[in-house]
Amino acid sequence: MSYQVLARKWRPRSFREMVGQTHVLKALINALDSQRLHHAYLFTGTRGVGKTTIARIIAKCLNCETGISSTPCGTCSVCREIDEGRFVDLIEVDAASRTKVEDTRELLDNVQYSPTRGRFKVYLIDEVHMLSTSSFNALLKTLEEPPPHVKFLLATTDPQKLPVTVLSRCLQFSLKNMPPERVVEHLSHVLSAENVPFEDDALWLLGRAADGSMRDAMSLTDQAIAFGEGKVLAADVRAMLGTLDHGQVYGVLHALIEGDARALIEAVRHLAEQGPDWNGVLAEMLNVLHRVAIAQALPDAVDNGQGDRERVLQLAQALPAEDVQFYYQMGLIGRRDLPLAPEPRGGFEMVLLRMLAFRPAGADDAPRVTLKPLGISQATADSRTNPVAGTAMPAPVVSAPAPAAAPVAPAPAMPVAAEPAAVAPDTSVVPAVSEAAPVADVPVADAPVAVVDTPEAAASLPP
Known part of the structure; x- marks a missing residue:
């Protein structure tokens, strides 16, 4: 007997065998049990999360010989034929290979005829977003008002490419990616049933490498079994996937x-x-x-x-x-x-x-490195240094220039203001100061400057 890969051998055949997607299964189970059936369903999601599997289970639920329910028997001829892919009233269409409008018209020509064996004629169109615009337009009318014996099940990985006219005619179900925890749990169950020795670390590597796809996880597990000669070990999986230690x-x-x-x-x-x-x-x-x-x-x-x-x-x-x-x-x-x-x-x-x-400098374990001098001049680094001569200025003159000039006596009482002609020739010692200019705006000369702050000091100056 030829070997059957794990992804096909362990494909769920009923809703209770499904892994995850509870938000979708709950709605479908309640609809089937209460006979509230829609004529068009759209399943979206990434690869390997169960879109086609759910569609086949729905076809089995609708046509099971025991009646319409969410729990098909799985043993009748209809259920077996659907599982084996040879049920005549389940028409599976690959939209990627039948994109022309002629293919869609040929498909819809048989919609009006009653099912051959089952209760419903089910059209399962996979990768429906690959259809051309003309094909979508040809499908719209039948998709909106199909015969009572017809059900449409659409599946796609790219729902953004579907026209809104198609989306509005379907019940939409978005399937989620499988978390690594759920993938590891399912792989553990499968390998235990297959009597394959495994390590938990190896399953976690496979679950993360699957990137949300259960089918990818099963395919990688098949490869890991072959790589490890019947065992799934962490070192072998790491070498197979090329992941780092x-x-x-x-x-x-x-x-x-x-x-x-x-x-x-x-x-x-x-x-x-x-x-x-x-x-x-x-x-x-x-x-x-x-x-x-x-x-x-x-x-x-x-x-x-x-x-x-x-x-x-x-x-x-x-x-x-x-x-x-x-x-x-x-x-x-x-x-x-x-x-x-x-x-x-x-x-x-x-x-x-x-x-x-650039690690945070305040960290307790940060490296302590003595910084080299940056070559900044003392005139820039120290505000108390004379920027012109490079010598230190007296502290009282620079530290508080404006407050010291506030109590200056009025100009009429000062001899300098009374006799400007006597002071004007000697501009190198004391520049002329007008009444409107404040003392703080007087430029500082290179030579030492005598500060005139009282009338007595002004009178003692030489003419």
Whole structure:
């Protein structure tokens, strides 16, 4: 007997065998049990989440010989023929290969005829968004008012490409991506039933690599079984997927935390020996930092999916929360700029060195480096230095120039103002001061200046 892949062998044949998608299953089960059946259903979602599987189960529920219900018997001739893909009243159409309007017209010419064996004639159109505009227009009228014995089940991965006229004629169900926890749970059940030895860490690697698709997870599991000679081990799965050992990622993070540039470059050198995808290395670092941030906010929420929960908790205690956020943001920016680097490894090293150079200075474990003098002149650094001569000015003149000039006596009582001709020739000593100009605006000369603040002092000046 030929081997049947796990994705086909373990395809659900009833609603109770479905994994996830409870928000869709609840609506369909209640509608079938209460006989509130719509004539057109639209299922959307990414690849491998159960769109076609749900459509086939609905066809089985509608045509089961025991009656319309959400629990088909699975043993009658109709249920067996649907499972085997040879039921005459279930017309499966691949819209990607039949995009022309002539194909749609040929399909709709047989809608008016009653079903041959079943209760309903079910049209399952997969990847319906691939139909042409003319095909959609030809389908609209029949899709809106089909004969009572016809049901339309549409499936697509790109609902944005469907005309609104089609969307308004269907009941829409959006299927969600499978979380890694649900994928790992299902893989554990399948491998236990298949008597295949496995490691939990390997299943978590497969669950994350599936990226929300249960079919991809089953296909990767088939590949892992073949790669591991009948076993699913973490080391084999990691080698098969080309993922990094998390120990090396933690080595980079520890060198970064300690502020050791030499250890940081050495860790990068060890990574380079494996020829990794440097963008993927940054992604792994961001995943670890994300889990560290979760551990700092809620330690109980950290999963042990990769067997490193204790390491994550230790990093959460060693790193300040602001450092975690800083490193995460720098990593995100580094992933964006990495394609612009002349060499991927050099770009990755620059991201790490940037993290090391701009880490928060207030951290307790930040490296203490004595800064070199920046060459700033004393005239700029010290406000008490004379900007012209480079000598220190007397403190009373500069520290409070305006308040000292406030109690100056009125100008008529001053001999300088009374006899301007006697003072005007000697402008190098005391410049002429008008009544409107304040004392603070008088420019400072290079030579020492005598401060005139009382009438007696003004009278003592030489003519």
